[in-house]
């Protein structure tokens with residue numbers, strides 16, 4: 001009896017309402033009391049608390065389970081809504097999307113076939129069409145929601161491989177810039193291409209793909225009797241937010257008959273922008289596009305899609321199973337999204353974007369993304385004027401890469417160590433969270449600004465904190481030396 005009372009149905013609607021509300025109340029209370037993005041908890045402190053939980057001894061009571069959850073998760077989670085979380089491509093999420101999340105997980109539609117997702121399939125298709133219109137694709141475009149940018153890139157490259165002029169996998173080449181995403185290399189491996197399949201094209205000082213170098217590599221590829229399978233242009237690199245020159249790259253792809261994939265996992269926010277949409281002009285010439293709504297549309301993970309200019313290319317992901325999506329369902333015009341997807345059972349993530357657009361509109365999202373791009377511009381001015389810091393490149397989106405450069409220290413390895421230390425110390429303090437990366441072999445720090453609530457004062461304060469930690473490290477390092 002007791003177990004059945006946990007099943008969601010007509011007799012348990014009250015329990016459902018009470019339990020979920022209780023969970024939501026805990027998060028709401030957290031939002032009200034979180035003063036720092038992180039507590040600074042260590043793995044060693046947290047692991048035993050989680051290990052101690054006896055998974056074979058249930059507590060039976062939502063309140064007790066949530067109390068325990070406070071201890072093993074909620075207290076020490078990293079909170080992206082906090083204005084001093086400045087690290088990775090995690091956005092604060094919008095409330096309409098959370099309403100969608102609550103509905104979609106309870107109804108639990110599965111987007112593989114129409115007979116598991118009536119309505120949901122059509123809503124997803126409308127959103128794919130909506131996105132394609134924003135991209136500027138014509139009426140033959142299509143696409144499907146995915147689990148994330150990595151999966152979108154994998155699927156796009158699968159289509160490109162199947163459309164390539166050769167099926168000798170060892171001869172196929174993919175061109176991506178040195179600032180491109182590592183999922184391109186992973187995809188090449190999964191797709192059975194050779195170890196040299198991904199040709200890295202250098203970027204200029206602006207961290208955008210050098211098209212002269214791309215042209216050179218494409219020519220060399222053909223000269224060597226190899227096949228240029230795809231060019232991956234990045235519209236918003238993960239590290240710098242830089243946007244590869246899409247029109248010039250599209251020109252080259254046309255000339256060489258090469259599939260153009262635009263990885264706009266980050267830059268897709270510009271599709272809703274009121275002022276900066278032109279920065280991704282040329283995206284409409286792509287054969288396929290990756291968008292991550294969970295990065296720059298303020299959606300909860302997961303929410304992502306792969307879009308294609310020519311719907312017919314999606315057939316490369318189509319397989320039929322008699323029990324699920326038999327061939328005859330195509331003739332009967334039954335819309336089975338599994339025909340287009342790498343996944344089978346699949347969440348109705350599209351509902352979150354639907355709720356968002358129906359509540360705030362695309363302009364609402366675009367305005368938020370424009371705000372973080374403006375913030376990055378102001379952060380860039382702060383950094384450029386601050387003698388304590390070296391900053392790599394003016395922002396194209398909302399990312400800043402910089403490093404602390406003490407006036408008195410000339411040893412580059414020591415400067416590296418000071419920056420590494422500052423990042424770790426800041427994380428351990430929980431006062432702010434920033435990311436790190438390497439540029440030209442040296443360690444840098446990174447702000448990914450996706451929270452419109454973050455202010456210039458927050459940025460200035462975090463820069464002071466970083467400088468303080470770095471100085472402390474260098475002071476102690478001097479002591480050690482003497």
Ligand SMILES: *Cc1c(COP(=O)(O)O)cnc(C)c1O
Pocket residue numbers: 089147148149150151153180181183234236237238263264265266292304
């Ligand atoms: C984040 C990112 C990806 C991967 O997306 P996931 O949703 O994390 O799988 C791919 N490309 C770029 C440029 C990204 O920034």
